[in-house]
Amino acid sequence: MRIARFTDGAEPTFGVVEGSVERGEATVAALTPHPFGPFTFTGVRRPLGEVRLLAPVLPSKVLAVGKNYADHVKEMGGDIPPERPILFLKPSTAVAGPGDPIVHPDPTSRMDYEGELAIVISRLCREVPEERAMSVVLGFTCANDVTMREQQSADGQWTRAKGHDTFCPLGPWIETDLDPSDAGIRTTLDGEVRQRGTTAALIHSVPKLIAYMSAAMTLLPGDVLLTGTPAGVGPMRPGQTVAVTVDGIGTLTNPVTAR
Amino acid sequence: MRIARFTDGAEPTFGVVEGSVERGEATVAALTPHPFGPFTFTGVRRPLGEVRLLAPVLPSKVLAVGKNYADHVKEMGGDIPPERPILFLKPSTAVAGPGDPIVHPDPTSRMDYEGELAIVISRLCREVPEERAMSVVLGFTCANDVTMREQQSADGQWTRAKGHDTFCPLGPWIETDLDPSDAGIRTTLDGEVRQRGTTAALIHSVPKLIAYMSAAMTLLPGDVLLTGTPAGVGPMRPGQTVAVTVDGIGTLTNPVTAR
Structure with missing residues (x-):
């Protein structure tokens, strides 16, 4: 559905x-x-x-994980993936819908796409065991974890770089029947494929992420969990169009505009 | 008021x-x-x-700043304070009220108090100039930016360490008439003073923080901005009681319990 x-x-x-x-x-x-x-x-x-x-949901929080595909860890200059998921939050004010513009806050600085599979939580939960993780999932959607790359490294903490308004497009809808263990994911920029991966390559799987994240904090209905991005991240400029496709869900397309 | x-x-x-x-x-x-x-x-x-x-407000987000008192930067092993505010988010699920227990998620690991002045935003705003910053403030309250110290350094990102349920006590109320340029702040543990400072020592003042944070993202009515903690942070154990006092507001008191 x-x-x-x-x-x-x-x-x-x-x-x-x-x-x-x-x-x-x-x-x-x-x-x-x-x-x-x-x-x-x-x-x-x-x-x-x-x-x-x-946007198919208005989350109270967007809880995300960094460095969850080995090929992306490598392209970011890392050697070994982190042992535990690295969590960060995007504010609800960053959420945008399908077709909404991603607004570049500073065109002199690099703004990257990061295509991701997003989990939508169905009910209040905490400390969910991995075996029961799928019972708290309403479904899945596509996400773009838009990131100001220079702010990310300058600040150390990723909140500002990933927290600007419109930096969390979600959509086009929530697919309730997806098997998240091996879903293809692609990001295109002006129609050209830039990221291509599968959730089979997730270092921490969807059930593991739900268990880990819900051990750290209570999750609420509508909360969105981002699962990380594969290799191929790169900059977007105003006038371009970015699209994230997850096989079995659909395509989330957003134009990029200047502020 | x-x-x-x-x-x-x-x-x-x-x-x-x-x-x-x-x-x-x-x-x-x-x-x-x-x-x-x-x-x-x-x-x-x-x-x-x-x-x-x-809790005097249920914020859509709690946006906080790290290392905003020079004496705290020094005690954390830093040499020079960061040029720009370092932003991070605490989830709304971390908010607790006066008298609510702060629940220690892992008594084998160190959980610290961090007493802070909190700003409560009155209206939707973005890119607020410093000169008009006070016009978007409903008032001020006391906060405790509770932190799992070992998780903070292990993860690098501060989200998990500072995001556990009950890790953001707020209260006892919002004082609308405070002058935030020189308010005394104290944290006591079982009645003994552990932190003593004044907001006059803030590296980035209240108006500067509002301008910087609202340039990064839209702020909504009820959003809470934390201004940083002075020197003297330290661990709390179940059975102890922690209290944060800001002169002109009042005292936020919370017992510490085991999970």
């Missing part, structure tokens, strides 16, 4: 996307009240092309 | 604390709907001693 958040001019609403997106036949059926518990359909159904998709 | 959040068994409510706390004569007058815009009093007034104070 594909759960989206959309607006047709009125209040943002959750809905289920049905039918073929590729053939232009997809529709979205509005649901109420939200997908984190029992819900019903309102009866409103709209062609997907006639609504505006929003 | 002292703005508190409290419960007398029913729904949490904002209120204004009036009268002398020291003489046991203080009351809290409930207000509606919230203190981030025009509000009215409901007519309900209770003796302060008969209600339970809660």
Whole structure:
């Protein structure tokens, strides 16, 4: 099931996307009240092309992991991957939706794409054992962990470099049926493939990340966990378009603009 | 004006604390709907001693600064303070109220108090110039930036070490009339003074921090900005009681418990 958040001019609403997106036949059926518990359909159904998709969730926090693909650790100049996941937070104010611009805060400085698989949490939980990790997952979406590369190294702490407004595009929707153990992931810039990987190469798997992160802090319904980026990160400039595809989910596309 | 959040068994409510706390004569007058815009009093007034104070605000984010007092930079083994503020985030799930226990996640490892002045933001804002910074401030409260010291150095990123549940006590209330340019700050452990400083020693002042932080990301009503801790940080053990006092605000007291 594909759960989206959309607006047709009125209040943002959750809905289920049905039918073929590729053939232009997809529709979205509005649901109420939200997908984190029992819900019903309102009866409103709209062609997907006639609504505006929003970030599929408004997370209370975006908890992310650094250096979780060995090939990316290497390209960043590291030798051995960290033994434990390195956690960092992106603020909720960084979240953007499909099609929303990624706003470059300082075009004299390097701003990178980092395509990632994102986990959407379904319910309040803490200290979730690895074996039960999938029971707290609503589904998965695509994310771009946008990063000011020079700020990242200058500050040491990654919060500012990764925390600017629009630096966490999410979407296009939440796929509830994905197997996250081997999903292909690609990032393109103006249509050219820049990152290509599979979640089979994650150093810390999705269940391990959920166990580790929920041991560090309580997770809430709608919280988003980012799983790390494969090799191939690089800069984006205003006027370009970046797209993150996870096989089995879909494609998250965002234009880059100057402030 | 002292703005508190409290419960007398029913729904949490904002209120204004009036009268002398020291003489046991203080009351809290409930207000509606919230203190981030025009509000009215409901007519309900209770003796302060008969209600339970809660964290005075539920922030969407807690944005904090590291190494903002020269004496603390020195005690942490640094030589020169960083040129720019070093930003990090604490998750909203870390927030605790006055009197709430600080829960030690691993008593074999060192958990430190860090007493701080906290800024509470009144309205959505970004790129606030230093000269207008005070216009986005609702008021100030006391905070304890609780930190797992060994996790902090092991991870490099500070998120996990500072992000555990209960690691951001706030309170006892928001003082709207404080002058933050020279407020005395003290942290005591079981009544013994461990940290003593003044915000006059902040490397980056309150207005400078607001300008810098709001240039990095949008701030929302209720967001909390932590201003850094003076020298004297040290470990707390279950069974102890820690208290952070900022002159002109009051005292935030929390017991320490084992998980």
